[in-house]
Amino acid sequence: MKYVNFKSVKICNFLSIGKVPIEINFQTGLNVITGVNKDKEDRRNGVGKSTIADAIHFAIFGETIREVSKDFIVNSINKKNTYVELHFTINENNKNNNYKIVRKLKPTKCYLLVNDVDVTESTIPNTSKKIKNILNCSPEVFQNCVIMSLNATLPFMAQKKVEKRKFIEGILNLEIFSDMLLSARSEYNEVQKKYEHITKDFDHANNIFKLLEEQKNKILINITEQKAKIKERVKTINEDIEINTVKIKPINRELYNKSKTKLDSIKNKLIKIQAQLSSASTKTTQHETEITFYKKQITSIGTDKDACPICLRQITNKDRSRIKEEKNKIKKDIDNCEQDIKSLQHQQKEIINLKESNLSAELQLNEYISTIKTVHNNNKLTATYINNLKTDLNRNKKELQSIAEKETNLEIKELDHKLKIKLKEVQELEEGSNNIHLDLAILEAVKYILSEEGVKSFIVKKILDVLNNRLLFYLQKMDANCVCKFNEYFEEEIVNEKNQECSYFNFSGAERKNIDLAILFTFMDMRRLQGDVAYNLLMFDELLDSSLDEKGVELVLTILKDRVDNHKESIYIISHRKESVKAATGEVVVLEKKNSITTRVDLSTNST
Numbered sequence: 001m002k003y004v005n006f007k008s009v010k011i012c013n014f015l016s017i018g019k020v021p022i023e024i025n026f027q028t029g030l031n032v033i034t035g036v037n038k039d040k041e042d043r044r045n046g047v048g049k050s051t052i053a054d055a056i057h058f059a060i061f062g063e064t065i066r067e068v069s070k071d072f073i074v075n076s077i078n079k080k081n082t083y084v085e086l087h088f089t090i091n092e093n094n095k096n097n098n099y100k101i102v103r104k105l106k107p108t109k110c111y112l113l114v115n116d117v118d119v120t121e122s123t124i125p126n127t128s129k130k131i132k133n134i135l136n137c138s139p140e141v142f143q144n145c146v147i148m149s150l151n152a153t154l155p156f157m158a159q160k161k162v163e164k165r166k167f168i169e170g171i172l173n174l175e176i177f178s179d180m181l182l183s184a185r186s187e188y189n190e191v192q193k194k195y196e197h198i199t200k201d202f203d204h205a206n207n208i209f210k211l212l213e214e215q216k217n218k219i220l221i222n223i224t225e226q227k228a229k230i231k232e233r234v235k236t237i238n239e240d241i242e243i244n245t246v247k248i249k250p251i252n253r254e255l256y257n258k259s260k261t262k263l264d265s266i267k268n269k270l271i272k273i274q275a276q277l278s279s280a281s282t283k284t285t286q287h288e289t290e291i292t293f294y295k296k297q298i299t300s301i302g303t304d305k306d307a308c309p310i311c312l313r314q315i316t317n318k319d320r321s322r323i324k325e326e327k328n329k330i331k332k333d334i335d336n337c338e339q340d341i342k343s344l345q346h347q348q349k350e351i352i353n354l355k356e357s358n359l360s361a362e363l364q365l366n367e368y369i370s371t372i373k374t375v376h377n378n379n380k381l382t383a384t385y386i387n388n389l390k391t392d393l394n395r396n397k398k399e400l401q402s403i404a405e406k407e408t409n410l411e412i413k414e415l416d417h418k419l420k421i422k423l424k425e426v427q428e429l430e431e432g433s434n435n436i437h438l439d440l441a442i443l444e445a446v447k448y449i450l451s452e453e454g455v456k457s458f459i460v461k462k463i464l465d466v467l468n469n470r471l472l473f474y475l476q477k478m479d480a481n482c483v484c485k486f487n488e489y490f491e492e493e494i495v496n497e498k499n500q501e502c503s504y505f506n507f508s509g510a511e512r513k514n515i516d517l518a519i520l521f522t523f524m525d526m527r528r529l530q531g532d533v534a535y536n537l538l539m540f541d542e543l544l545d546s547s548l549d550e551k552g553v554e555l556v557l558t559i560l561k562d563r564v565d566n567h568k569e570s571i572y573i574i575s576h577r578k579e580s581v582k583a584a585t586g587e588v589v590v591l592e593k594k595n596s597i598t599t600r601v602d603l604s605t606n607s608t
Contacts, residue, residue, distance in 0.1 A: 003091040006537040011055045012083040013075040016048040018597040026537055026570040029586025030560055033574045038594040047591050048598030049574045053147045053539050059086035059101045061139050062128050080106040136533045140167050145524050147539040155516045157504040168490045181450040188443040195436045202429040209422040216415045230400045237393045244386050248379045256372045263365040266358050273355045280344045287337040294334045298327050460488045470525050474518035478555050513548055541574040557583050
């Protein structure tokens with residue numbers, strides 16, 4: 001059992017606390033933290049009472065309960081040198097050690113001392129992790145078992161199912177099984193990957209072994225077949241050479257050259273003929289253009305009226321005679337153009353006939369030349385093919401000779417050596433695969449044991465009666481009008497005074513507060529009963545300022561006083577109600593806020 005006794009806290013430049021430090025030496029008993037806000041007359045809120053709880057939480061975890069940004073944790077007036085110093089002792093196995101945590105902002109520092117020896121880690125996160133391990137507590141458990149800000153944090157029963165389960169496992173120290181399950185799953189996945197890898201290696205090696213065996217058998221079978229096949233190929237190649245030698249045809253090179261010369265001559269003629277055709281076509285187009293022009297002139301010369309429509313002069317017989325002569329002249333020009341066109345068309349027909357004649361001759365020569373080229377190419381391909389056949393023939397003869405001289409026993413010995421090595425590898429991989437498969441089976445069993453249905457469920461069932469009995473005890477102590485219990489999966493069942501099953505949210509605010517406090521006290525007891533760690537400090541923020549009535553406050557105070565008597569705990573109630581001071585059996589810490597700075601004052605000097 002580890003006993004954690006918080007001794008004192010010293011706070012400076014933290015939130016509303018200024019450069020004058022506030023120091024509290026934790027005392028056994030029921031203590032009250034209250035105060036007054038001088039900046040707002042007759043107001044007791046906003047004094048900085050909750051700052052004490054935030055400072056303790058900050059010293060341990062590096063963050064406040066209200067999750068204030070670090071930039072706003074530093075006092076807004078002094079803006080530097082934030083300092084929280086927390087002293088506590090731990091008694092474990094009859095050995096007592098003194099601890100001091102110093103956490104600063106601007107500059108940011110964190111120190112951990114054990115028996116005045118600096119054991120600070122190299123980084124702040126590592127030091128914070130070390131502190132949490134020493135106190136054996138997470139922020140969630142700390143906020144529900146040591147410092148409880150009842151109105152600033154979400155009540156346990158209002159949390160999501162996953163968050164509830166995680167918290168209860170933390171209270172009952174069952175998270176180790178979840179961690180072990182995650183570790184087992186991770187190891188299972190790693191072993192599964194190894195198994196898949198070694199199985200692939202085994203299949204690969206086994207396939208190679210089979211391939212080598214097949215290769216050896218093929219060699220033994222094929223050796224006798226190769227000679228016969230090669231001899232058959234030699235015979236086929238010789239026959240193919242004889243057949244293709246006959247296919248080579250002679251070519252009349254002189255006739256081929258004359259045909260090429262004549263073809264070039266015809267091509268030149270065709271070029272000239274095409275030029276003549278183009279010239280005749282151009283001239284025809286010119287004459288047709290002239291005819292069109294002359295016809296437009298005829299239509300535009302003269303008029304049938306007595307006066308000229310343009311100059312309005314009277315048209316005489318002489319004018320009419322001249323117009324007629326001019327039109328006759330133009331008509332004659334048109335006739336001449338039409339005669340020229342007919343002559344050109346006659347020439348074009350003769351040129352076209354000549355062109356067709358030459359094209360026919362060109363086609364015949366091209367066909368002849370193409371045939372000769374085809375024969376030449378075929379001869380060339382045949383000759384190349386024959387050379388390839390001869391090369392292949394020589395290669396087959398050498399291969400036949402090589403097979404005849406080959407020491408097949410040597411190759412078989414090499415294969416036998418490879419087979420021996422590969423067989424050993426296959427056997428080793430098979431043995432390794434079987435061992436890993438056995439490990440997988442064991443890990444599968446371990447996963448089940450560590451699962452919700454395994455050892456965790458067994459342990460929970462063992463302690464569930466204790467948890468539910470403690471919860472029933474506190475519900476009765478709080479005079480609650482319901483009964484609440486948890487099953488092995490930490491699912492709650494609430495039954496009201498009418499023996500009807502209902503939801504947490506069916507109750508009023510005060511009724512829910514009774515349930516919240518009963519659960520809170522139960523978890524604190526379970527933490528202690530687990531034999532893991534016990535804390536001497538309990539801090540309740542606004543416990544008596546909530547929706548509890550006078551009777552509810554009286555019942556809660558009775559429970560707290562019993563805890564002081566039974567466990568010698570230092571219980572601090574943060575409250576802004578004046579009458580809360582009457583509940584104190586220990587000290588009353590009075591805070592005063594003036595000019596936005598919170599300081600500690602004597603009870604006698606305050607109107608509390």
